Amino acid sequence: MASPRVLVVAGTHGNEINAPWLLDQWQKQPDLIETCGLEVVPVIGNPAAREQGRRYLDRDLNRSFRPDLLEEAAAGTSAVDREIARAHSLVRQYGPEAPKPCSVALDLHSTTAAMGSSLVVYGRRPADLALAAAVQQRLGLPVYLHEADQAQQGFLVERWPVGLVIEIGPVPQMVLDAQVVERTRLSLQACLQVLGEAHQGPMRCPVSLVVHRHLGSLDLPRNSKGEPDGCLHPARQGRDWCPLHPGDPLFLTADGREVRYDGPCGRVPVFINEAAYGEKGIALSLTEREVWTLAPEAPEALAAALA
Amino acid sequence: MASPRVLVVAGTHGNEINAPWLLDQWQKQPDLIETCGLEVVPVIGNPAAREQGRRYLDRDLNRSFRPDLLEEAAAGTSAVDREIARAHSLVRQYGPEAPKPCSVALDLHSTTAAMGSSLVVYGRRPADLALAAAVQQRLGLPVYLHEADQAQQGFLVERWPVGLVIEIGPVPQMVLDAQVVERTRLSLQACLQVLGEAHQGPMRCPVSLVVHRHLGSLDLPRNSKGEPDGCLHPARQGRDWCPLHPGDPLFLTADGREVRYDGPCGRVPVFINEAAYGEKGIALSLTEREVWTLAPEAPEALAAALA
Numbered sequence: 236m237a238s239p240r241v242l243v244v245a246g247t248h249g250n251e252i253n254a255p256w257l258l259d260q261w262q263k264q265p266d267l268i269e270t271c272g273l274e275v276v277p278v279i280g281n282p283a284a285r286e287q288g289r290r291y292l293d294r295d296l297n298r299s300f301r302p303d304l305l306e307e308a309a310a311g312t313s314a315v316d317r318e319i320a321r322a323h324s325l326v327r328q329y330g331p332e333a334p335k336p337c338s339v340a341l342d343l344h345s346t347t348a349a350m351g352s353s354l355v356v357y358g359r360r361p362a363d364l365a366l367a368a369a370v371q372q373r374l375g376l377p378v379y380l381h382e383a384d385q386a387q388q389g390f391l392v393e394r395w396p397v398g399l400v401i402e403i404g405p406v407p408q409m410v411l412d413a414q415v416v417e418r419t420r421l422s423l424q425a426c427l428q429v430l431g432e433a434h435q436g437p438m439r440c441p442v443s444l445v446v447h448r449h450l451g452s453l454d455l456p457r458n459s460k461g462e463p464d465g466c467l468h469p470a471r472q473g474r475d476w477c478p479l480h481p482g483d484p485l486f487l488t489a490d491g492r493e494v495r496y497d498g499p500c501g502r503v504p505v506f507i508n509e510a511a512y513g514e515k516g517i518a519l520s521l522t523e524r525e526v527w528t529l530a531p532e533a534p535e536a537l538a539a540a541l542a
Numbered sequence: 543m544a545s546p547r548v549l550v551v552a553g554t555h556g557n558e559i560n561a562p563w564l565l566d567q568w569q570k571q572p573d574l575i576e577t578c579g580l581e582v583v584p585v586i587g588n589p590a591a592r593e594q595g596r597r598y599l600d601r602d603l604n605r606s607f608r609p610d611l612l613e614e615a616a617a618g619t620s621a622v623d624r625e626i627a628r629a630h631s632l633v634r635q636y637g638p639e640a641p642k643p644c645s646v647a648l649d650l651h652s653t654t655a656a657m658g659s660s661l662v663v664y665g666r667r668p669a670d671l672a673l674a675a676a677v678q679q680r681l682g683l684p685v686y687l688h689e690a691d692q693a694q695q696g697f698l699v700e701r702w703p704v705g706l707v708i709e710i711g712p713v714p715q716m717v718l719d720a721q722v723v724e725r726t727r728l729s730l731q732a733c734l735q736v737l738g739e740a741h742q743g744p745m746r747c748p749v750s751l752v753v754h755r756h757l758g759s760l761d762l763p764r765n766s767k768g769e770p771d772g773c774l775h776p777a778r779q780g781r782d783w784c785p786l787h788p789g790d791p792l793f794l795t796a797d798g799r800e801v802r803y804d805g806p807c808g809r810v811p812v813f814i815n816e817a818a819y820g821e822k823g824i825a826l827s828l829t830e831r832e833v834w835t836l837a838p839e840a841p842e843a844l845a846a847a848l849a
Contacts, residue, residue, distance in 0.1 A: 407712075408715055410817045411773045412773075413779065414776050463718075491571050
């Protein structure tokens with residue numbers, strides 16, 4: 236039985252430096268991460284941006300895996316942004332059509348938001364949900380389910396048969412924090428254990444998982460020129476995963492006014508005040524906490540993807 | 543009696559966004575900061591870098607105020623880095639030789655290090671020390687005295703007769719944090735109150751001040767290629783101002799080895815793991831805590847500079 240290949244991507248954003256350091260450590264300490272019978276393929280997502288200590292050079296690499304953009308790069312008829320070319324190159328080298336394809340992509344990120352350790356799943360692919368559910372059962376991590384947001388498309392892991400993001404915070408951009416590295420290692424290790432078990436079978440999978448389903452995002456107040464005219468309310472800073480209630484203070488405008496939340500009860504904010512999302516017009520994203528019964532075919536789909 | 547002009551600089555580093563926001567707020571809420579009989583001149587230090595969300599474009603603006611660099615820009619015979627040109631322009635517009643000179647420069651910064659609110663003074667100019675001592679008496683802020691470091695020269699405030707840096711942390715680069723803004727405001731307000739009092743006289747000034755005198759910096763362990771081969775030890779993260787003792791864990795190498803501190807007792811680290819200092823080869827700076835008696839002429843020097 237050949238080992239399934241698992242792509243582990245660090246530094247998809249060039250200023251998130253903890254996961255690349257984990258890969259450096261692992262190279263020097265082979266026992267640091269157990270591969271659980273898998274062939275793990277580590278790669279730096281955006282080495283050119285990493286070199287410059289920037290999130291990206293031309294555009295966000297982790298929004299550059301849209302099929303239309305990849306086709307543009309494949310056609311090669313016109314100059315494309317460097318990140319689109321990089322996305323195309325990663326898919327060509329490691330994607331499902333590569334000579335030695337990877338079945339799974341695990342994409343390691345960090346955030347300035349106080350989200351702790353969490354998993355991000357894109358859409359509702361059964362194999363992704365089985366992987367997330369089994370990791371949640373082991374480590375108790377919250378799962379943020381991102382879907383149906385027209386403004387945010389083209390994530391790396393979507394181009395592999397199975398994939399999820401490991402998101403660790405809070406840590407500033409360009410700060411190497413040994414605890415963040417260790418938390419990244421633990422989450423990655425749990426993913427590999429679940430994948431190894433799913434490959435060798437039988438896989439232990441819970442019957443349900445808790446997801447925080449993405450509903451949309453809120454932007455800062457803006458002035459007529461489109462510039463931010465307010466900041467996050469100090470009472471909201473660092474309170475990711477804590478439900479919002481109508482009337483809760485949300486923003487503070489430059490002229491000193493409080494803007495209060497007036498949406499429905501119980502929405503759960505995530506990515507509160509993430510440094511990189513200002514330019515995307517996202518002050519925080521709103522989710523709904525839901526308990527999903529895992530479809531019986533989900534663990535089978537994961538096992539099949541690894542077969 | 544004409545009002546002394548006080549230059550208040552925000553955004554000297556383009557990715558430190560809290561102080562610029564304070565200036566925006568102040569414009570909309572004129573009561574937010576009391577000017578204490580001074581003419582306050584607010585300015586964005588590096589608007590071009592701010593526009594791009596980067597610390598700088600060509601080189602660190604706050605190391606570009608060296609006399610030799612400013613002369614280079616003044617000569618105008620060759621193309622200079624954009625930050626050198628900007629430094630020259632700021633000195634020409636607001637410096638001691640300007641048509642309407644500023645007597646004081648207050649430079650507002652933030653750091654990713656867990657330093658709380660602090661003041662940074664460059665060298666031992668009596669007027670700077672009087673200002674720092676009086677602010678320390680009001681707010682209890684620690685004073686980091688930077689001097690005699692050949693690798694770090696050319697700070698903005700050195701080109702004005704009186705000047706200091708207000709340094710607020712921890713906050714990630716590119717994150718606007720209302721509490722950090724408020725702490726910046728409080729420190730700035732205390733500086734303006736002291737300056738107003740020194741101008742109108744008589745100034746209340748303590749007889750002594752506590753300084754943390756800069757001794758030098760420690761770099762991360764590096765490999766033969768000069769790349770970092772270790773990270774800060776997790777036991778040291780966030781412990782700015784806490785004295786180091788021989789044997790304390792300091793770094794963790796990629797191969798898992800602990801590097802311990804082997805210097806003298808009682809050195810006090812600051813700027814631990816500051817994101818922007820990696821490229822400068824500074825993992826932390828070491829200081830010695832000293833209690834200095836303020837020279838009697840120090841308050842007089844401050845008053846004279848404002849006359």
